Each structure stands twice: as C-alpha cells, then as structure tokens.
Amino acid sequence: MGASHPEPNPTNFTGQDALFIEDFAVLCTFGATEDGGVDRQAGTPADGQQRAWFSQLLRQNDFHVEFDHVGNQFGLKEFVPGAPYVVVGSHLDSQPTAGRYDGAYGVLAAAHAAFRLVEEVEQGLRSPRYNLAVVNWFNEEGSRFQPSMMGSSVYTGKLPLEKALETTDAAGITVRDALETIGCLGTGQGPEAAFAAEIHIEQGRGMERAGVTIGVVDSNWAANKYGFRVHGEQAHTGSTLIEDRKDALLGASMLVVAARQIADAHPGVVHTSVGQLKVYPNSPVVVPSQVELLLDLRSADEEVLAQADAELHAHLAKIEKAANVRIEKFFSHCWPVTPYQIEGVELAEKSAADLGLSNSRVKTLAGHDSTNMKDIVPTVMLFVPSVEGISHNTREFTRDEDLIAGVSMLTETVGRLLEGALAEDKPVL
Amino acid sequence: MGASHPEPNPTNFTGQDALFIEDFAVLCTFGATEDGGVDRQAGTPADGQQRAWFSQLLRQNDFHVEFDHVGNQFGLKEFVPGAPYVVVGSHLDSQPTAGRYDGAYGVLAAAHAAFRLVEEVEQGLRSPRYNLAVVNWFNEEGSRFQPSMMGSSVYTGKLPLEKALETTDAAGITVRDALETIGCLGTGQGPEAAFAAEIHIEQGRGMERAGVTIGVVDSNWAANKYGFRVHGEQAHTGSTLIEDRKDALLGASMLVVAARQIADAHPGVVHTSVGQLKVYPNSPVVVPSQVELLLDLRSADEEVLAQADAELHAHLAKIEKAANVRIEKFFSHCWPVTPYQIEGVELAEKSAADLGLSNSRVKTLAGHDSTNMKDIVPTVMLFVPSVEGISHNTREFTRDEDLIAGVSMLTETVGRLLEGALAEDKPVL
Numbered sequence: 135m136g137a138s139h140p141e142p143n144p145t146n147f148t149g150q151d152a153l154f155i156e157d158f159a160v161l162c163t164f165g166a167t168e169d170g171g172v173d174r175q176a177g178t179p180a181d182g183q184q185r186a187w188f189s190q191l192l193r194q195n196d197f198h199v200e201f202d203h204v205g206n207q208f209g210l211k212e213f214v215p216g217a218p219y220v221v222v223g224s225h226l227d228s229q230p231t232a233g234r235y236d237g238a239y240g241v242l243a244a245a246h247a248a249f250r251l252v253e254e255v256e257q258g259l260r261s262p263r264y265n266l267a268v269v270n271w272f273n274e275e276g277s278r279f280q281p282s283m284m285g286s287s288v289y290t291g292k293l294p295l296e297k298a299l300e301t302t303d304a305a306g307i308t309v310r311d312a313l314e315t316i317g318c319l320g321t322g323q324g325p326e327a328a329f330a331a332e333i334h335i336e337q338g339r340g341m342e343r344a345g346v347t348i349g350v351v352d353s354n355w356a357a358n359k360y361g362f363r364v365h366g367e368q369a370h371t372g373s374t375l376i377e378d379r380k381d382a383l384l385g386a387s388m389l390v391v392a393a394r395q396i397a398d399a400h401p402g403v404v405h406t407s408v409g410q411l412k413v414y415p416n417s418p419v420v421v422p423s424q425v426e427l428l429l430d431l432r433s434a435d436e437e438v439l440a441q442a443d444a445e446l447h448a449h450l451a452k453i454e455k456a457a458n459v460r461i462e463k464f465f466s467h468c469w470p471v472t473p474y475q476i477e478g479v480e481l482a483e484k485s486a487a488d489l490g491l492s493n494s495r496v497k498t499l500a501g502h503d504s505t506n507m508k509d510i511v512p513t514v515m516l517f518v519p520s521v522e523g524i525s526h527n528t529r530e531f532t533r534d535e536d537l538i539a540g541v542s543m544l545t546e547t548v549g550r551l552l553e554g555a556l557a558e559d560k561p562v563l
Numbered sequence: 564m565g566a567s568h569p570e571p572n573p574t575n576f577t578g579q580d581a582l583f584i585e586d587f588a589v590l591c592t593f594g595a596t597e598d599g600g601v602d603r604q605a606g607t608p609a610d611g612q613q614r615a616w617f618s619q620l621l622r623q624n625d626f627h628v629e630f631d632h633v634g635n636q637f638g639l640k641e642f643v644p645g646a647p648y649v650v651v652g653s654h655l656d657s658q659p660t661a662g663r664y665d666g667a668y669g670v671l672a673a674a675h676a677a678f679r680l681v682e683e684v685e686q687g688l689r690s691p692r693y694n695l696a697v698v699n700w701f702n703e704e705g706s707r708f709q710p711s712m713m714g715s716s717v718y719t720g721k722l723p724l725e726k727a728l729e730t731t732d733a734a735g736i737t738v739r740d741a742l743e744t745i746g747c748l749g750t751g752q753g754p755e756a757a758f759a760a761e762i763h764i765e766q767g768r769g770m771e772r773a774g775v776t777i778g779v780v781d782s783n784w785a786a787n788k789y790g791f792r793v794h795g796e797q798a799h800t801g802s803t804l805i806e807d808r809k810d811a812l813l814g815a816s817m818l819v820v821a822a823r824q825i826a827d828a829h830p831g832v833v834h835t836s837v838g839q840l841k842v843y844p845n846s847p848v849v850v851p852s853q854v855e856l857l858l859d860l861r862s863a864d865e866e867v868l869a870q871a872d873a874e875l876h877a878h879l880a881k882i883e884k885a886a887n888v889r890i891e892k893f894f895s896h897c898w899p900v901t902p903y904q905i906e907g908v909e910l911a912e913k914s915a916a917d918l919g920l921s922n923s924r925v926k927t928l929a930g931h932d933s934t935n936m937k938d939i940v941p942t943v944m945l946f947v948p949s950v951e952g953i954s955h956n957t958r959e960f961t962r963d964e965d966l967i968a969g970v971s972m973l974t975e976t977v978g979r980l981l982e983g984a985l986a987e988d989k990p991v992l
Contacts, residue, residue, distance in 0.1 A: 230844040231797065277846040337802035357801065359847075368660065370954035371836035372786065372861050373766035373928040376826045378952065383837055384823050390816035394886075397805045407800035408812055409849045413840050415659040417706035418788075418857045419929070420838045420955045428847045432801050499802040500848070523807065525799035526849045 139170065139521070139531040151538045154246045157191065158537065161226075161242055162234045171528025172234055176227040176273035176284075177205070177309065182316030184226050188241070188270060195249045197268065201320030204288040204298050205272035205313040208324055209245065211252055213262040213552075218328035220551045221511075222247065222544070223269030225285070225503060229277050233530020235335045235520075237274055239537060243333050244268045247545040251552060263554035267325045271503040272313070278303045279312075281467055286503035289324055290510050329478075329551045330507035333516040333544045335532050337500055339523030347539050349496035349517030350482040353473040354505050355405075356439045359430040361465030362389060362450075366457070368415065368423040379421055383413055385459035386425035392449040393429055396442050404442045405432045405499060428465070434497050436471050469505070477556050478514040485546040491539055500525075512556050514547055516540065568599065568950070568960040580967045583675045586620065587966065590655075590671055591663045600957025601663050605656040605702035605713075606634070606738065611745030613655050617670070617699060624678045626697065630749030633717040633727050634701035634742040637753055638674060640681055642691040642981075647757035649980045650940075651676065651973070652698030654714070654932060658706050662959020664764045664949075668966060670699045672762050676974040680981060692983035696754045700932040701742070707732045708741075710896055715932035718753055719939050758907075758980045759936035762945040762973045764961050766929055768952030776968050778925035778946030779911040782902040783934050784834075785868045788859040790894030791818060791879075795886070797844065797852035808850055812842055814888035815854035821878040822858055825871050833871045834861045834928060857894070863926050865900050898934070906985050907943040914975040920968055929954075941985050943976055945969065 142162065144155040164187065165172045165180030174180035185207055189199045192209035200208045210219070224240025248268045254260045271289075276282025279301045287293035299310040313319035336342075341349050366382030393406040411427040431446060433439035450461050479495065486493040496517055498505070504515040518540040521531040571591065573584040593616065594601045594609030603609035614636055618628045621638035629637045639648070653669025677697045683689045700718075705711025708730045716722035728739040742748035765771075770778050795811030822835040836859055843853040860875060862868035879890050908924065915922040925946055927934070933944040947969040950960040 229846050229849050275846075276848065277844075280847060282848065337799050339804070339807070355801070368956040370766050370929055371838045371859055372784070372834060372930070373954055374834075374952065375768070376823075376830070376834060378768070379836075381823070381836070383819055383840060387816035387819035387837075390812055391820055394805075394810070394813050401805070405801060405803075405805060407808075407810070407848075407850055408816075409800045409851065410845050410847050411812060411840070411842050412845070415706075416839050416841070417658050417704075417955075418709060418839050419705065419711065419836075419859070420658050421836055422838065423956075430800055430848070500799055501801070523803065525802055526846075527797040527852075 142534055146534060147538060150246070150250060154242070154538065154541055155534055158242055160187070161238055165228065167231055167528055169528045171231055172228050173231050174226070174228045175230060175278040176275065177278065177312030177316060179316065181227055182318065185270065185316065185318055188226065191245060192268065200324070201318050202289070202324035203295055203321055204285050205318045206285040206289060206324055207270040207318065209248065209268035210325060211248065211266045213255060213265055217264050219265045219267040219325040220329045220331065220548055221267045221269050221325065221327040221507065222331040222548050223271065224332050224334055225271045225274035227273055227275050229275050229526050231528055232526055233528060235530055235532050236525065239335060239532065240333045241270045243541045243544050246541050247548050250545045251549050254549065260549055260553055262552045263557060264328050264552055266552060274503055279309050283501055283503055283506055286506040290506045292506060327507065327511045329511050329556060330504060330513040331544065331548050331551060332502060332504040333518065333540050334502055335520045336496065336517040337520055337523065337525035340496060341517060341519040342521060342523065344494060346492050346494045347518065347536060348486045348491045348493040348543050350479050350493055351474055351498050351515035351517060352479050352495045353471055353497050354501065355432045355434045355497060355499045356436050356471045357430055357432040357469055357501065358439060358443050359428065359467045360463055361426065361428050363462040363464050364425045365460040365462065366421065366423050369421040371419045371421055374421060380458045381421050382425045382459055383422040385453050385457035385461060386411060386427055388453045388457055389427065389429065389449070392446070392453065396431070396445050400438055400442060403433055403435060403438050406430065432499055434471060472508065474508050474515055475512040478512050481550055481555055482514050482516060482547050485550060486543060489542055489546055491543055516543060516547065571963055575963060576967060579675065579679060583967065583970055584963055587671055589616070590667055594657070596660055596957055598957045600660055601657050602660050603655070603657045604659060604707040605704065606707065606741030606745060608745065610656055611747065614699065614745065614747055617655065620674060621697065626677070630747050631718070631753035632724055632750055633714050634747045635714040635718060635753055636699040636747065638677065638697035639754060640677065640695045642684060642694055646693050648694045648696040648754040649758045649760065649977055650696045650698050650754065650756040650936065651760045651977050652700065653761050653763055654700045654703035656702055656704050658704050658955050660957055661955055662957060664959055664961050665954065666703055668764060668961065669762045672970045672973050673697045675970050676977050679974045680978050683978065689978055689982055691981045692986060693757050693981055695981060703932055708738050712930055712932055712935055715935040719935045721935060756936070756940045758940050758985060759933060759942040760973065760977050760980060761931060761933040762947065762969050763931055764949045765925065765946040766949055766952065766954035769925060770946060770948040771950060771952065773923060775921050775923045776947070776965060777915045777920045777922040777972050779908050779922055780903055780927050780944035780946060781908050781924045782900055782926050783930065784861045784863045784926060784928045785865050785900045786859055786861040786898055786930065787868065787872050788857065788896045789892055790855065790857050792891040792893050793854045794889040794891065795850065795852050798850040800848045800850055803850060809887045810850050811854045811888055812851040814882050814886035814890065815840060815856055817882045817886055818856065818858065818878070821875070821882065825860070825874050829867055829871060832862055832864060832867050835859065861928055863900060901937065903937050903944055904941040907941050910979055910984055911943050911945060911976050914979060915972060918971055918975055920972055945972060945976065
C-alpha cells in the first residue's frame with residue numbers, strides 16, 4: 135500500500151518556503167516505511183542517520199552543533215555573548231510505525247525559523263537580546279526507552295541523568311550505549327534557556343473541524359500513567375479446571391475493558407488506553423502466569439481525573455477477585471493540568487493576528503517536551519492541524535500549506551521572544 | 564526458589580525400578596530451570612541434547628535408532644522380520660517453562676517398558692507377534708512451532724510433511740532448519756504401526772482425588788482451537804477521541820473476557836482459554852492496530868461444545884461493534900470427541916487388575932500424540948496421577964511410586980499388544 139496522502143511538494147512554493155518543503159521531503163526518507171510513514175525509534179540507526187543529516191544542515195547554516203550528556207542535539211547561534219538562549223525545537227524520534235510529522239515537523243520548523251531569524255538579524259530587521267538554540271530533544275516518544283520525554287526531563291532536572299542513561303530497552307541495551315553507538319552522547323547540560331517554543335501537529339480533529347490554522351496551547355491535560363503487573367499461575371489451557379485457574383491474561387483483559395468503561399462513563403472528558411501489554415509465557419496452550427501492561431488515564435479536569443483514578447483502583451480489587459490474580463503497580467508517572475504562561479499565549483495570539491493567520495486557544499492531550507520546558511521558563515506551544523486527527527499512525531498527515539504557515543508563525547513568535555517581548559524589563563513594543 | 568517437591572530418588576527402589584528413577588533424574592537435567600522445571604522447546608539446543616542422550620540410552624540397550632523425515636525419534640527392536648510395530652512413546656519437548664513429567668515421563672517409561680519386554684522375550688516369557696518401536700514424537704507442545712502434535716500428525720497423514728517442515732518460529736527459523744541444526748532430520752516415514760500405546764501424567768486432579776493409580780483413557784474431549792486477528796487502527800492513546808478509536812487490544816481483551824464467560828455459563832463442562840496474545844505495535848502511548856490471539860474451547864460433550872462455539876461467534880459480532888474493530892479468523896483446528904478403541908480400554912483394565920493396580924476410566928482434556936495414533940491403529944492411552952493437577956507449570960509433580968507403577972502397567976499392556984492380544988486373529992488368552 136502506498137501513501138494515502140500527497141507527498142511534500144516544494145514546486146508549489148517559492149523561496150524559503152520551497153526550501154523548507156525540500157528539506158522536509160529529505161527528512162521523511164530517514165527510517166521511511168513502505169506505506170508513507172517512518173520508523174525511527176530513539177537511538178536506533180535511523181535516528182542516528184537523521185541526526186547526522188540534521189547536524190549537517192545546522193552547520194551549513196553556520197550554527198554550532200552540540201550534544202548534551204543525554205543526547206539532546208542543539209544548534210547554537212550566539213548573538214549576545216554570555217546571554218541565555220531562546221530554545222526552540224521538538225523531537226526527531228518516532229514510534230515504531232509512525233507518521234512523518236510528529237516531532238520531526240517541529241524540529242525542522244525550528245531550524246528554518248532560526249535560519250530566517252539569523253537573516254533578519256543580519257539585515258538589521260531584528261535586535262536580539264538573547265541567543266538562539268534549535269533543539270532536537272532525545273527520546274520524546276518513550277517507545278524504546280521509558281519514560282517518554284526523556285531528554286527534556288533530564289534537561290529540566292526532572293529525571294536524574296544516571297537513571298536516564300542506565301535505562302534499558304527490551305534487548306537490554308542502555309540509553310548510554312545506544313547514544314554512543316550513534317555518536318550522539320555529548321557532555322554538559324546544553325545551553326541555558328531563557329524562553330522556549332515548540333510547534334507540533336495537533337494530533338486531534340479540533341482545529342481541522344474549526345478551520346483554524348494555528349493552535350495556541352494554553353494548558354495540557356492531566357495524565358496518570360501506570361504500569362501494572364498481573365500475577366497468575368501457569369497451567370494447561372485444556373486440562374486445568376476453570377475454578378483452579380489463576381489466569382493473568384484474563385485479569386489483564388478485564389483491566390483493559392475496565393479502562394474503556396471508565397472513559398465511557400466520562401464521555402469526552404476522560405481518555406483511557408492500554409498501549410502495551412506483554413504476556414508470559416505466551417504459549418498456545420498455557421494459561422499465562424504474568425502479564426505486564428501500561429495504562430493511561432487523561433483529563434483536562436483534575437477532579438474528573440481523580441474520580442476516574444478512584445474508579446480504576448476500585449476495578450483493580452474487583453478484578454483480583456474475579457480472575458483470581460494479584461495486581462501489582464510497578465510504575466506510575468502522573469502530571470497535573472498546568473497552564474502555559476499566559477504572556478506567551480498572548481504573544482502568540484498577537485503574532486498570529488499580525489500575520490493574518492486564523493488561530494484559537496487549544497489544550498494538548500498528549501505530552502510534549504514543551505510540557506517540561508514550561509515548568510522552568512516561559513514557553514510558547516503552537517499547533518498546526520492534523521488531517522482527521524490521525525496520530526501515531528503512518529497515515530498521519532498535515533497539508534504543506536499548514537506546515538508553511540506554521541514555520542512563519544514560529545519565526546515571528548521566536549523573533550519576538552529573541553527581541554525580549556517577554557523579558558522582565560521588556561521595552562514597550 | 565527451589566523445587567517445591569522432592570527430587571526423583573532411586574535409593575527408595577531396587578532393580579529395574581531404581582534404574583528407571585535414575586534415568587528419569589538424568590532426563591530432568593536437560594534444559595533444567597532453577598525452580599525445578601524444564602525449558603526444552605522443540606528443536607532447541609536443549610531438545611537436541613536430550614535427544615542425543617536418548618539415542619545413546621536406546622543404543623546401549625541394543626535398539627536401532629532412526630529419525631524420520633519430520634524428526635520423530637524411534638528406537639526399533641525387530642523380533643519378527645517384516646512384521647509391523649507396536650509403537651509406544653510420547654514426547655520429550657516441553658513448553659517454555661514447564662514441568663519435568665509432561666511427555667518426558669511417557670517417553671522414558673516407553674523405553675524402560677521396551678527394555679523389560681526384550682528381556683522377557685529373551686527369557687522366553689513373551690512370544691512377540693510384532694516388532695517394538697519406542698518413539699519420541701517431535702513437537703507435541705506446539706509452543707515454538709504451530710500446530711501442536713506436529714510429529715504424530717505428519718506420521719498419521721493428517722499434516723503434509725512439507726507444510727510441517729516449512730513452519731517457522733517467531734524468529735523465522737523453519738522446522739527443517741531447527742531439526743538439521745540439532746542433527747535430527749532423518750528420511751523416510753518411520754516404522755509401520757500395528758498398535759500404539761502412550762502413558763502420560765493426568766494433568767488434572769480427578770485421579771488424585773479418587774485415589775486411583777492408573778487412568779485408562781476412553782475418549783478425548785472435543786476441542787475447537789481458533790486463531791483470531793483483531794484489526795484496529797494505530798492512534799495516539801492520549802489525543803485520539805475515544806469515539807474515533809479502533810482499539811485492537813480492547814477488542815482482543817473483550818474476546819478473552821467473553822471466552823471465560825462462556826466457560827462460566829457451562830460450569831465444569833466447557834473449558835476455554837487464551838494462551839497466546841500478540842500486540843502490534845505494542846508501544847506505550849499507541850492504540851494497538853492489531854492483536855493476534857489463540858483461543859480454545861473444549862468439552863467432553865460435542866453438543867455442548869457446539870453451543871459454546873455458537874456463543875463465541877455471537878460474541879465476535881458484538882465485540883466488532885463495541886470496540887469498532889474487525890475480527891478475522893486466521894486459524895482453526897477442531898477435533899471431535901473420539902473414543903479410544905474399546906478393546907484397548909478393556910485390555911488395559913485387565914492388565915491393571917492382574918497387576919493389582921487401582922484403575923478407572925478417564926477422559927483426556929488435553930490433546931496427545933495418541934489422539935492422532937488412535938485414528939490409524941488401535942491405541943491404548945494410560946494416565947498416572949498429577950499432584951494437585953498442576954500442569955504446564957514448573958511445579959508439576961507426580962510421585963516416584965506412581966511413575967514406577969505406570970512403567971509396570973505400560974510394560975504389561977505393551978507386552979500383551981506385542982503378543983497379539985488385539986490381533987484380528989488373536990489366540991484365546
């Protein structure tokens with residue numbers, strides 16, 4: 135099956151816009167899948183290839199390339215010696231079979247916005263008060279190495295460096311070894327941030343339905359992510375009496391079904407899912423003795439999430455009894471609803487209005503590296519529409535014209551941050 | 564954790580019985596797990612080791628060793644040139660983490676019964692009308708290569724040889740390559756069978772509860788085994804609206820729960836289970852696009868099984884709608900209730916009575932190689948008790964004295980078959 139959407143086509147554009155689409159078409163080739171998606175999990179050879187290409191692109195545009203101690207890739211441009219940086223970017227890594235846009239668009243858009251801003255500075259059109267850093271955060275997806283948003287979590291001090299580097303994938307390979315293998319393990323903590331910005335595809339249908347080109351993210355949904363281990367007992371699927379069984383897969387399946395029941399009980403306001411489930415020994419005629427699964431609950435309303443969480447925990451006790459199993463919680467990672475700084479939201483809205491781009495405030499249901507960055511510096515998060523809201527799927531698609539509008543929007547927003555629009559002692563604009 | 568049951572102890576026995584327990588203790592070392600079980604899936608190095616040792620044991624006792632074209636291992640003793648064989652044995656392969664007794668006991672019991680019978684023949688105590696073949700059937704378990712009972716299915720003409728040899732495991736290795744690697748791929752179809760016998764642990768609690776030493780199997784439960792592929796669509800677990808999701812894992816989980824509901828609706832007479840479930844792409848924040856699972860339904864009553872099967876198929880349609888998925892049946896393997904030949908059952912009952920062993924007729928819920936053999940020749944299937952009925956589990960256990968009683972029982976039964984007790988023109992006994 136070929137791609138169901140048109141390929142990026144630079145001939146529909148001119149100048150800097152055509153260059154962006156050209157570069158994006160090249161970026162789509164790394165880890166390309168037959169059906170028009172990509173497979174470039176963090177620290178894999180495909181990730182190494184795209185990082186090498188991205189370093190080259192940055193250097194060709196006179197940016198200094200640096201990897202920090204957890205593999206975050208920075209392109210640095212110093213305007214004001216010693217000043218902190220406006221850090222703009224996203225992530226190039228992907229889920230196992232993913233779309234081309236998730237993360238990758240935001241990294242390339244950041245680079246092109248930065249290239250344009252350097253030109254504007256050189257032409258005397260902008261007077262920077264900060265320096266400029268393009269970033270490709272390491273392992274945002276968390277598919278190969280958990281947790282997700284690893285690079286930005288270490289950068290923002292939420293995850294200890296050593297813990298991140300010692301994390302192993304399913305084959306026992308550490309983050310440290312994976313980064314060394316692709317030549318992306320640097321030293322140091324990266325540039326000091328003053329502000330941050332990120333642009334990303336929406337991964338939902340809201341903006342497409344509303345006909346809006348730019349989403350200005352004002353907060354993230356709260357999320358509770360859990361790892362559960364269901365303990366049963368191995369037995370013969372044919373001969374063992376039903377009453378004697380301790381079927382770990384039955385317990386796990388009841389948990390998957392319960393998670394959906396919780397979402398259905400809070401229509402539109404709670405999202406739940408199980409994305410990963412591992413069965414042991416996973417043999418045809420053996421009642422499974424152990425199942426591990428990762429379950430997440432999300433809501434824009436913390437009280438509703440607390441209610442959903444209580445329902446989940448009530449289900450656990452019932453399932454333990456019904457399936458004759460024991461359920462252990464081996465992992466939890468929870469984050470609250472947190473707003474993006476209102477001054478950043480307003481700055482973005484003004485920028486969009488000045489550019490004549492339709493826009494509205496939106497919330498992000500997914501986590502992003504900017505979710506981390508906003509906890510340490512004022513951060514602007516922008517969305518462009520996703521056709522049909524398809525996400526984490528090779529059929530993910532955003533139209534070229536929306537990509538282009540997003541680059542203009544990001545350029546303008548980051549340009550204003552660079553000039554000190556949100557500085558404490560900011561000049562009257 | 565150490566073994567929770569006593570080790571085989573030859574010092575409690577004398578003569579041939581002590582020799583049997585000694586050999587069994589050696590057999591337990593191949594692919595031994597730390598907790599007293601074994602891990603020796605078909606065609607693995609551990610399977611190769613035990614097969615090499617078993618060949619040696621057979622040759623030391625003057626049996627001719629031969630592998631057929633699908634890796635079945637035969638130990639042949641010719642008494643009557645050109646006559647067909649009484650084929651007695653079971654399987655040495657195991658589930659990934661399994662008990663020591665399942666299959667392995669039956670193969671070693673067959674060998675020792677055969678050694679004893681050769682001695683009896685040499686001493687003039689038996690007058691054989693047939694030849695004698697000990698067999699270790701290839702891949703009864705079906706954990707690495709599906710379907711199960713592969714070697715006896717090819718031998719009995721139910722499975723084409725080429726189809727079996729081209730079957731691949733999860734790593735893409737074929738049966739042919741696996742058998743060549745362990746040096747067990749022979750030529751030819753093995754010896755011609757006149758009669759067959761197998762002894763096995765019960766894998767249930769019935770005999771232990773009834774205090775019976777020997778079970779004479781009079782029929783097998785009917786079974787419908789299905790492979791289902793649930794098709795959904797990959798999406799982001801956080802951002803995708805619940806109503807837009809096509810969650811293959813939700814559909815699969817509903818199927819696992821439905822299977823148990825069917826068993827609960829027919830208490831004691833229907834067994835259902837899902838032993839294997841594979842999720843794709845199985846990544847933390849991705850709604851799974853595809854899940855494959857193997858589901859089995861079993862009953863001693865074909866009408867009840869047909870009713871349960873209809874319930875399952877009704878569930879499929881409901882689940883497709885409820886989870887917004889499509890369910891494809893990619894595999895089915897069904898067998899009816901079939902009796903073991905009544906003359907074999909009666910012969911076994913007489914043998915047990917003459918030996919003073921308590922016995923009763925039982926049914927087998929699990930499939931066995933004898934389930935295949937009985938469809939081509941009169942076949943006797945015997946059970947010894949399983950402590951607590953624990954099966955496909957490293958804690959599987961049968962007491963040494965029951966093992967010994969079973970070897971005596973098998974020797975007597977096979978001795979009578981060898982002398983023509985079930986021959987068409989049988990002499991008056």
